[in-house]
Amino acid sequence: MSFDDSSWISGxxxxxxxxxxxxxxxxxxxxxxxxxxxxxxxxxxIRIPFTVSGDPKTFNALRL
Numbered sequence: 001m002s003f004d005d006s007s008w009i010s011g012x013x014x015x016x017x018x019x020x021x022x023x024x025x026x027x028x029x030x031x032x033x034x035x036x037x038x039x040x041x042x043x044x045x046i047r048i049p050f051t052v053s054g055d056p057k058t059f060n061a062l063r064l
Contacts, residue, residue, distance in 0.1 A: 006007070015046050 013030030
């Protein structure tokens with residue numbers, strides 16, 4: 001049984017939203033979650049694919 005993530009927002013690059021003045025971080029976001037998060041949620045969970053070189057069975061820890 002696999003997890004259905006078809007309704008999730010997806011794309012490459014940074015995730016976030018900008019509402020302040022001063023330093024502008026909006027240029028770093030390719031996924032803007034401002035509309036869905038601002039005033040509603042304080043956490044955003046993201047999944048970033050990565051590749052492990054070597055045999056994963058030999059690891060007892062992984063630091064990302």
